[in-house]
Structures are given as C-alpha cells and as structure tokens.
Amino acid sequence: MRIVVLSGAGISAESGVPTFRDDKNGLWARFDPYELSSTQGWQDHPERVWAWYLWRHHLVQRVDPNDGHRTVAEWEKITGIEDVTVVTQNVDNLHERAGSSAVHHLHGSLFEFRCDNCDSAYAGELPEMLEPELEAEPPQCTCGGLIRPDIVWFGEQLPERPWQASVDAVQRADLLIVVGTSGIVYPAAGLPEMALAQGTVVVEINPEETPLSSSATLAVRQSASDALPHLLQQLPSLLKRV
Template sequence: MRITVLSGAGISAESGVPTFRDDATGLWAKYDPYELSSTDGWQTHPERVWAWYLWRHHLVATVEPNNGHRAVAAWQDYADVAVITQNVDDLHERAGSKPVHHLHGSLSEFWCDTCGARYHAPLPDMPEPELEKMPPSCECGGLIRPGIVWFGEQLPDGPWRAAVEAVATADVLVVVGTSGIVYPAAGLPEVALARGTIVVEVNPQPTPLSENATLTIRESATTALPTLLLQLPALLEN
C-alpha cells in the first residue's frame, strides 16, 4: 500500500507550534502577516522579518513531535509512505518520517538573499521575542534570510515535483490539519480525487475538501492518526 500524507499547521499546533494567526499576537499583533512573510516586507524591514523568524525558530526547537507525527512515521513499517507538508518545522523528520517534501520551505535552512549561498553558522537563540534583529551578512554583502517560501515567491521546484509524483502514485492520500485554502497545495487532493484515489481528511473543523473526501474524520491528528492505518484496508476493498 502506498500512502501519501499532506499535512498542515493543525498537526504541528498539537505540539505547541502556533499557527501564523496565533503567533501574531502580543508583541506582533499590530503587524500585517504580509509584512512579516513577503519579499516586500523583507526588502523594507529585514530586521523585523529576521526577528520574527528567529523567534519562530526558537519556538520550533522547544517542542517535540506528537503522536500524530509519530504515527505517520510508524506507518513506514507497514506501507510505502511519503509526507508532503506545508509546515516549515522539522517535526515529521524528528519523528522519523522520510521522505518529507517541504512545499513552503524550512526553518532549518538559511541562505543569502543575493548570491544564494547556504548559511550554516549557528543562529543566536531568541527565548523572548524581539521586534528587530539585524540578519547576518554574507561575504558577498547580501543578507542571510530564512529558507521560507514567502508571499510573492514560487514554490521550490524539487519538492513540488516530488509532491505531485507522490500524489499520483498513492493508493491513499491522508490530508491532515490543513485548511484546504492555500494553493497550489490545496489542489493536490483535488488531483487525487479526480484520479479515483481514496482521500481521507483528518481535521476537527470543516474545510472545502470535506464534502468531497472519501472519508472525513472530525478528530485531531493525535487522536485519529494512531489508529487510522487499521481502517485503510477496508477503504481500499470498497
């Protein structure tokens, strides 16, 4: 059996990683999310954007994979499993999943905004949020930026191609913790359904996918995923 998992912010929220909207509270509440996660915002206020992502980098480092992440990793003992994620954390990898295709980049990667050189030096920790922190400079004079896909940027070609292939070859697509409104990732379940692939949605809240999914489970990832694998053979037989 080939299983492809498409994960979104909901699964990481159960580990304590705030969604973007939840994170934009307190110190950051007055800032437009576009200003903090766009090429325009970076060019105008790189020190503000860098501080925002250093804070998120710290948050991700302090949490652990949950039972949902661990369940997906455990499925690898019984099936061919690929993970596509819209999340920028490394919780799937830390749980043991591979391969993991990051459609929106990763908080673990950094590079120069001018020459593209990778940046591997240790980052300063930010246990408390700060409004401004000047990013490091590259040898070429450019600024080091987070490896995140911002508004105004294309998805990375390699992960996107791998995601399309993983969906095309899946017997079952499990869509967990995603709102289903962010394209082009939200189009992957539509492609799977058009091919006749079984699509299972795991989300406590209704989404645009809900009415078309083969099976919708109104539970959290940590509740649903540890037992979901047992239900899949019956779905495939039907």
C-alpha cells in the same frame, strides 16, 4: 500500499507551534502576515522579519513531535506498506524528528537559510533568542547580501524539486491523507483534487470543515493526534459506511 500524507499547520499546532494568527505573545499580533511573510516585507523591514523567523526557529526546537507525527513515521515499519511520503506545508522539522524519512517541504524550512543576494546556503551560527524580540540584525553574507530564512514568502514560487516530488508521490499513491490543513492555499490544495480525479482514496482529518470536506472520500472530524494512531486499522470499516 503507497501512502501520502499532506500535512498543514493543524498537526504542528498540537505540538505547541502556533499559527500566525494564534500566536498570542502580543508582540506580533499587530502585524499583518504579509508584513512578515513577503518579499516586500523583507525589503522594507529585514530586521523585523528576521526576528520573527529567528524566534520561530528557536520555538520549534523547544517543542516535540506529537502522536500524529510519530504515527506517520511508524507506518513506514508496517508490513504491506510500500512507502510513506510526507508532503508538508509546515516549515518546522517535526516530521523528521518523529522519524519520517521522506518529507517534502513545499513552503521551505525554518532550519535552512540562504543569502538574499547570491542565493548561497548559510551554515553559520544563529544567535539565541530566549524571548521574542521585535527586531534583530540578520547575518551578512560574504557577498554583502543579508541572510534570510529559506521560506516561501508571498510573491515567491514553490521550490521546484519538492513540488515535483510531491506531485509524483500523489500520482503513485493508493491513499492520500490530508491532515490539519485548511485546503485553501494553492497549489498545495490542488494535490487532493488531483488524487480524487485519478480515483485515489482521499481521507481528510480536521476538527473543522474545509473546502475539501464535501469531496473527500472520507472526512474525519478529529485532531491528528487522536485520529492518526487508529486510522489504518479503522479505515476499511469506515470506508464501507461512505
């Protein structure tokens, strides 16, 4: 069996990684997401955008994978499962830290950086940020450009390689598990539609109803850490009830 897990912010929120709108520290609450997650926002206020992502970079390092992340990684060791591919909209590294070996980041990573001018990768030291700050000076590339997080912002295309690898994995999958995602952000939201069109079983795990819920093969109204550890054992009986 070939399994693909499409994960969103919900699974990381269970580890203590807040979504933008759930970030209650107060410093960022007054900003629209577009101001901190767009090419225009970067051009207008690079110090503000850099501070936001540098804070989240360090925040993620201080939290741990949860039972949902760990369960997906453990599936790779089960006899009869040919491969487990994670396609994630998250920019953290919790799937990798849990032990998943095939993870495709559709929206980039908080742990990769590049120059906004020459596009070269940056591997220099990052300043510590123990508490959130409103502004911080981005490092400078040798070409004179500014170092930015390698994150897909509003107005940018998804990276081609992870996207194509994700499409290929879904096309080969016997089971697609959609966990912790709102199902409204395209093109990622099109992957379950693709799977359903080709007859693949699609299981949604989300405490809340989403646009995918009515068309999914099975919708499980639980959190990732509650549902995933028991899902494969319960799946045959659950599907019989559909």
